Amino acid sequence: xxxxxxxxxxxxxxxxxxxxxxxxxxxxxxxxxxxxxxxxxxxxxxxxxxxxxxxxxxxxxxxxxxxxxxxxxxxxxxxxxxxxxxxxxxxxxxxxxxxxxxxxxxxxxxxxxxxxxxxxxxxxxxxxxxxxxxxxxxxxxxxxxxxxxxxxxxxxxxxxxxxxxxxxxxxxxxxxxxxxxxxxxxxxxxxxxxxxxxxxxxxxxxxxxxxxxxxxxxxxxxxxxxxxxxxxxxxxxxxxxxxxxxxxxxxxxxxxxxxxxxxxxxxxxxxxxxxxxxxxxxxxxxxxxxxxxxxxxxxxxxxxxxxxxxxxxxxxxxxxxxxxxxxxxxxxxxxxxxxxxxxxxxxxxxxxxxxxxxxxxxxxxxxxxxxxxxxxxxxxxxxxxxxxxxxxxxxxxxxxxxxxxxxxxxxxxxxxxxxxxxxxxxxxxxxxxxxxxxxxxxxxxxxxxxxxxxxxxxxxxxxxxxxxxxx
Numbered sequence: 231x232x233x234x235x236x237x238x239x240x241x242x243x244x245x246x247x248x249x250x251x252x253x254x255x256x257x258x259x260x261x262x263x264x265x266x267x268x269x270x271x272x273x274x275x276x277x278x279x280x281x282x283x284x285x286x287x288x289x290x291x292x293x294x295x296x297x298x299x300x301x302x303x304x305x306x307x308x309x310x311x312x313x314x315x316x317x318x319x320x321x322x323x324x325x326x327x328x329x330x331x332x333x334x335x336x337x338x339x340x341x342x343x344x345x346x347x348x349x350x351x352x353x354x355x356x357x358x359x360x361x362x363x364x365x366x367x368x369x370x371x372x373x374x375x376x377x378x379x380x381x382x383x384x385x386x387x388x389x390x391x392x393x394x395x396x397x398x399x400x401x402x403x404x405x406x407x408x409x410x411x412x413x414x415x416x417x418x419x420x421x422x423x424x425x426x427x428x429x430x431x432x433x434x435x436x437x438x439x440x441x442x443x444x445x446x447x448x449x450x451x452x453x454x455x456x457x458x459x460x461x462x463x464x465x466x467x468x469x470x471x472x473x474x475x476x477x478x479x480x481x482x483x484x485x486x487x488x489x490x491x492x493x494x495x496x497x498x499x500x501x502x503x504x505x506x507x508x509x510x511x512x513x514x515x516x517x518x519x520x521x522x523x524x525x526x527x528x529x530x531x532x533x534x535x536x537x538x539x540x541x542x543x544x545x546x547x548x549x550x551x552x553x554x555x556x557x558x559x560x561x562x563x564x565x566x567x568x569x570x571x572x573x574x575x576x577x578x579x580x581x582x583x584x585x586x587x588x589x590x591x592x593x594x595x596x597x598x599x600x601x602x603x604x605x606x607x608x609x610x611x612x613x614x615x616x617x618x619x620x621x622x623x624x625x626x627x628x629x630x631x632x633x634x635x636x637x638x639x640x641x642x643x644x645x646x647x648x649x650x651x652x653x654x655x656x657x658x659x660x661x662x663x664x665x666x667x668x669x670x671x672x673x674x675x676x677x678x679x680x681x682x683x684x685x686x687x688x689x690x691x692x693x694x695x696x697x698x699x700x701x
Contacts, residue, residue: 257432260431261416262366274434275427278328278430278520278531279329282557283321284321285550285615286554289612291565291613292612294609295608295609298600299585302585306581309576319360320565328406331418331422332365332422333362334362334404335363337401339358341356350571358575365417365418370419371389372386374386378411384411386403402564406426407423409421436512437517437520447505517531517532527546529546529550547616551615565610631664651676651680652676655674
């Protein structure tokens, strides 16, 4: 019987050499280089790291600064945020932290010693820059003190990059998971957090094996098995040529062609039904093992569609939303670091001077007073990934509107002119937030309202009662 050997396709040699090594067993720990290769070459390497970050940052934060001239102050902040590419630096720092277990973002300015504390009052006039550093860049500075009685026990202090020190005010260190006591992380060169690949290393190896099996099946699936009747116990050269011609006829046949075979002969494809079932089950189990090890909702790894689930609020979608909310919470220190810097870059004395020209009441305040008033009022909230349909949002705003009207009817008759104007201003501000009911804002002159005395209405016994806010 003739044998045909087909060499399987080769993946990246560096990835195969490491992941297919016999000594890679459950519990093996990845080093810096292996983590880099998994992220760069493994089909799930980038998905495990990047997908949660992309989902978490897929919606912009809702910035609110209530004790300020809201729109120009918020616009200045968001414009400067985009200008310095803050989102990219945050995503890159979180990405490096997930790959290796630890990362840092540092900032500096040309001509300024990075050992000195950051002077936030001067950064707007400096050539400011940010760098996201991985553990190899910071090697030796993120080892962390393991003395349980030390003030800096398991806390990062000074960040060093290629021998250059950065003052703690110029750096923000981010760990993937919290450090464990005397638990050294090879990929991060210190007693830090740990890589997302650490627990999932063995099932990641198994996934590569399923890829090799898929490649083998894809090569065999098109094989044609031609069952031809043998001419006799002895085949001469003429019969061998005839058999070759018949095989070529089968090989060349296409749609709309007709070929002849004897009743004793047959043409079939290679039966791979059993391989398909085994591969599907194995791949599903491996993906679930990887998801449990990361940890991450399995639905995010197995490429199932959850767009419909987000709209309907199914349990799978809710699990993903809770996971992404936790990812946003873990990234909050990076946002706090950038928020403080962007405020000083955006709300400069020159910007405050323009506010004073347009809003006279700010002429009574100094720049420092206004700045810290805005900073203390600053809030940034994440919108929910579970987006409600438009009809549902209209219903919610309609209920809010009825509540506002009911509050006006109850409180307005007993208030003096000043407080009545404040009540109407409060109602107008809340109504203006109902973007799904009213496209244009309600603008009133509240100074005139304070001095306005409405005429006494004629008492009509047949008049209907006032609107009570009840449907």
